[in-house]
Amino acid sequence: MARVVLDLERGEASKSSGPGAAVDPELLIQIYRFMYMSRKVDDREIMLKRQQKIFFQVSGAGHEALLVAAALAMKPGYDWFYPYYRDRALCLALGNTPEEQFLQGIGAAADIASGGRQMPSHWSNPRLHIVSQSSSTTTQCLQAVGCAEAGRYFSRHPEAAEEGSGDYRQFKHVEFHGDEVVYVSLGEGATSQGEFWESLNTASNAKLPVLFVVEDNEYAISVPVEVNTPGGNISRLVANFPNFYFAEVDGTDPVASYQVFLEAVAWCRSGSGPAFVHGHVVRPYSHSLSDDDRLYRSASELEAESLRDPLPKLQMRLLREGILDAEAINRLERQVDEEVRLAAERALRSPLPEISSIKKHVYSEDLDPTALIESKPAVSADHQERTMADLINCCLSDELRRDPRVVIFGEDVADCSREENLESGKVKGKGGVFKLTAGLQAEFGSDRVFNSPLAEANIVGRAIGYATRGMKPVVEIQFFDYIWPAMHQLRNELSLLRWRSNGTYAAPVVVRVAIGGYLTGGSIYHSQSGESIFTHTPGVRVVYPSNALDASGLLRTAIRCDDPVLFFEHKRLYRETYGRAAYPGTDYAIPFGKAKIVRPGSDVTLVTYGAVVPRALQAAQKAQREHGISTEVIDLRTLNPYDWEAIAESVRKTSRVVIAHEDMLSWGYGAEIAARVADELFDDLDAPVKRVGAMDTFVAYQPILEDAILPQPEDLYLAIRALAAY
Incomplete structure (x- = not known):
């Protein structure tokens, strides 16, 4: 474990490890240019909001030094990025243009992030590997973990990246590098969310190359950090997670921040584990234009914070060290001012989305599971009738064998997490509480069938990251009654990713869920139904078979289609005499929407x-x-x-x-x-x-x-x- 500690009194970071990095004058000028550009885009958006030409504004002011440093330490289009709404400067430094950011504020048809569907500052750019962001704080952390797991899987199984045999879009050729890093950021207030801690847990356990960045401006809207975080410092709370590189840094200092990020990224690329960078930044503007921070912050507090604003601090450094004189700084700023002004004017002339585009990308347009023709069960010498549980297991086995990008995980789905017990024959193996995944880990290995922590959001959130990166996760929620911790991921992320990104990202996850009563003793927490909650959610398919043959054919369609699917399996039907059927073969599939x-x-x-x-x-x-x-x-x-x-x-x-x-x-x-x-x-x-x-x-x-x-x-x-x- 490496650690960089912030000296809060001196405002400097003392290094305990890392390659070291001198920041040359040209790099400092580049950093200043990106920081100034970010601030000017913020200011122009504020003006446009007051003119009612855009409809929402949230700024990244005060975070620029930390974020430009992070971007310059990483590789756009190589690494992967899960930013949050303050990350304007990061996205600009990665290659996002001011015009692209204005197009999002206007809600233009040409907005690459969402085509006018998302608020501004909800970043997305497939070319740069910036993954579509939602407004839900912290959900991105688990998705970043899943994305990193998928990247590691491809490095261990290059045949999966080159030879994915699936039909859905993500099964085209996938690029991987073996040392890619996944960046994910959040504010200090969002560290109160449980999904933040779940993501640290899995990243630590699996030593994943995830770079966690906490941008601590001390306020979650009006709630100060000491109310959100015991002791007021998240670094002290996370310090005992193993395998991490930890750094706490003055995020208003771009040089100290750049040094820390170089070390953090190097740690992740080397395979040593995840990194955690806690940057202390400022928020010179209110939370958003819908907020007035003078209602809860004193004038003296605001004045003291203004002295730490990273933009004038770096400007003074450039002057003090003779890197630029006043005329050169003014010339640079005039160039950026004009670039930002022209970008805003071009964006304002851009066409708005057509009303006819509203329903586009709610579901996949590449492979419509309702357009399939129902195949006939294969003729086989094996006419033995099997239960729904048996044929679901057979289908999962078929699909794991057919396509190397299919992985299965969830609570208790593995045969045995302690593989030595399984390999030595000391144990038979579990394979799910209902035995529907029995034998799959033993046959296909622990990279493809494995247990998750007992955390439903963790299961679904990571699955979204896997799918976004190009894999086909088939995950299990053990009982429908316990699906609710995953509701954030299911409702605000899984179902919405394709639509909110205007079709540039998708997450074709299959979520298998044991559901229903008639159990004689199932009681309150093992007998619930509630499927109408999910059929009320656009963007996700909901499947509910009543017999073995249908379960097999519908599950195969679910795995091969390009949409997220909730696959409900009634517990009472798993081994009922009713509805048993012979094995229908490896290609038997039933179209969705056909009663x-x-x-x-x-x-x-x-x-x-x-x-x-x-x-x-x-x-x-x-x-x-x-x-x-x-x-x-x-x-x-x-x-x-x-x-x-x-x-x-x-x-x-x-x-x-x-x-x-x-x-x-x-x-x-x-x-x-x-x-x-x-x-x-x-x-x-x-x-x-x-x-x-x-x-x-x-x-x-x-x-x-x-x-x-x-x-x-x-x-x-x-x-x-x-x-x-x-």
Whole structure:
């Protein structure tokens, strides 16, 4: 572990290790030019905001010295960058132009970051490897960790980079260098977020080449650092993480900062582990133009901070050391002023996005999983019927074998993390709490199937980084009931990455989730449903098979498509006798958005999915047997997209429809279909639309209570009878 410590009294960094670096005069001039340009872009944006020509402004003023130093120590288009909204100077020094930054502020169609979809200062540039940034503080940390893991994987498995056989976009040729570094930055306030600590944990454990940069201006909007951070200093809290290079530096001093970043980057490139640079900077402007820091900072505090502003400090140094005289500085500044002015004027003339572009890039346009043709199961000598659990395991094995970029991780998914126990035969191996990944680590190795920490955000966040870098992660959330810590990553990152970057980045992650009740003792925290929360999220596909064959075909489509997929697997169905099937072969795939009529009928339509499908069949059989009611049962199979055409065709035939699901009735998945049926098929109905769902409560432990809470075959039977008699 290396360490550089800031002498807070002298404002200098004392070096304990590193290659050493003299900063020549030309480099100091270059640093000043980038710093001044960053400040002038900020100032021009502020003027444009006051003229109502842009609509939001957040500045990077006071952070420029630290960030230009970081950029000059790294390699754009070689290393990878996960910045945050103060990082204007970093992006300019990496190669972003002032015009590109103004285009984002205006929301122009030509904005390379987002095409007018993101606020300004949400950086993205594929050419420079600046990955699209969201407004969610700290989510980028876990993604940076996943990106670094993917880079390491490619260096160990060059065949994966050269010969990826997948169809989706990221499976084209991937460049890797073996010593790339992943930069990620955040403010001192964001270090309070749990995902920050989760990212340090994994980077430390795996000795990943991630450069963490904390830009500490002492305020998270109006909340001072001592309220966010015990002791007011994050460096003291993280100091015991192993394998790190640590540095605390005066971030208003570009020379000290540059020295520290050279050492930090060298540490990461050498494979020694991650680095942590804590830069003390200032915030001479308010948090944003929506904020007035005079409401919570005294005049004396603001005046004292202005004396540490890095821009006049470096200007004075250039004069004091005779590197530039006043005339030369004025000439440089006039050149930058004119460059910034002209860039803003060009941006203001740039066309705005077309309304017709709004829905573009919500989903992949390279491989549409709804456009596939359902293949037929392969004819095989092995006709043994297998469970859903068996065929999911077979599909995962097939896809790992087919494509070297597929990796699987999550809690308990490995056979045994202590490989010596597995290799020596001392243990059989676990392979998931439901055994769905059993044997995969033993066959494909620990680089491809491995355990994660017990942290759901960690799983999904890292998976996004893997996928952005060009891999195909298939991750597991052990129980749907514990998916909520990952909600930030699922809702604000995974589903949005393609759209917010205007199609320049994507994260085709598959998230497998065990879901549902009917377990006899599953209780509150092992029986939840809640799929409608995710079908309400654009950008992610939601799949929910009811039987083994569908699970195999839909999972294969999920892995091979170019969209993020939530793949719900009902726990009760894993080993049910219902729905067993023979192994369908390595290429069996089912398109998304294509329902299956599992029982034809003419009197009533029953639309459902998941574990309610076998219960609906029981109800339909009883209604036919006892009352001669012919019920058509439709298994949706995928919930987003869903097969509206199949529903509409059936309702036009039967004129009566029941929509059933395991989740609570109110605000459940069926409400949207019911509303659409009433809206678009009203003239075809001979009875009200009927819904069947669980009670508006939680699932209880006692089986008598569980049975009463969840929809049973009898509930469906009564609904069928009621509609038939209407």
